[in-house]
Amino acid sequence: MPKRGKKYQDSMKSIDKLKLYDLEEAVEAMLTTAKANFDETVEAHVKLGVDSRHADQQVRGAVVLPHGTGKTVRVLVFAKGDKAKEAEEAGADYVGEAELADKIQKENWFEFDVVIATPDMMGVVGRLGRVLGPKGLMPNPKSGTVTFDVAKAIQEIKAGKVEYRLDKTNIIHVPVGKKSFGTQKLVDNIKAIMDAIVKAKPAAAKGKYLKSVTIASTMGPGIKLNTTKLMD
Template identity: 70%
Template sequence: MKRGKKYQEAAKLVDRTRLYEIEEAVPVLKKTAVAKFDETIELNIRTSCDGRHADQAIRGAVVLPHGTGKTVRVLVFAKGIKADEAQAAGADFVGGEELIPRIQNEGWLDFDVVVATPDMMGVVGRLGKVLGPKGLMPNPKAGTVTMDVTKAVNDIKAGKIEYRLDKANIVHVPIGKASFTEEQLVDNYNALMAAIAKAKPSTVKGQYLKSISIASTMGPGLKLVCNKY
């Protein structure tokens, strides 16, 4: 794949033969983010888990201290007093059964995270084929199936992100924007990695994480030290 001049220039700043500590990687990363927009900084964490086994499927959520730099639109499925609480907490959309045809038939997906109270999961379950493949299905492990909708909405708006294994047993997660300070990106990285380390399945023996790489949207990747995990 042929890369543009900007990418080739940025790639010269990266030493591909070494593993970087996060504090060393971030300054390099910021220099390589040269696109005309504020690039997202993303981590790719390759694990030794086998997600086909339920006891090795990593999934959870963590509130990044400095958020992701992205405005997150939250849809809450709730009724009665819980719907009022969600609205008061700043949810972008709140509703129930009446939203089903809008999502199913009209293809309405103008939201980034879906929260539901447990009593609404029967309704939300009917949207499994639409929300599931997009990773939008509420899940108790991620804190998106809860009676405490106020906390759920507040956490998400404050920078809560969900992490999960993909089919290749890799976790892909954003930890901020190129415009963040070095300290903010390091803080967010440490918060995320602490959560991933805590989520290590007891059935996984030996080294848990095989490799960690970090890159901006359009920039080259840097490999990080991962033997702490």
């Protein structure tokens, strides 16, 4: 276990590890522990009572956070013709076809955060599965990143759309804003993401769905939430 810094150890003293905090109280406690000298990102870590090895228990989707993420998102769009023009006009950072796929493959170029593709470009994009997949960048219809409505997809992403998906340990890790947002904006964003995850509960899921929900800033300790109240 790496030795934690003095700020982290001080923060831990103010957090009751055994307590399940109400959402607003948890956010306020977390903000007092975010002591780094930069605007820390706040993340939610949601452990679900599902088994990600089964296709019918997958949980993934996307939601536009009411107050955005506080991060400037660089969008790459694979499109051609009128759709390429539409993407440029909607504010995409990069638009192209096979030449962009070659740049990613040959130059290991990753100066982007989200990839959108029109369905007719998936033949080109499919070849990038091995490099985009592990980074969580592969376009997917479920998250709205494979679509002919590229303008809407770009606008939502720039407005603060976040994708959520289970990892192999059945946990969703998702950014919910920045320390500078303050309590109310973070509470609103966390409620939006939790509502989406609760609604995405697979029919095949048995037993308790929300096993645990923890919020933490980049450098701060995790604070556990009272999940029964989040399900109301």
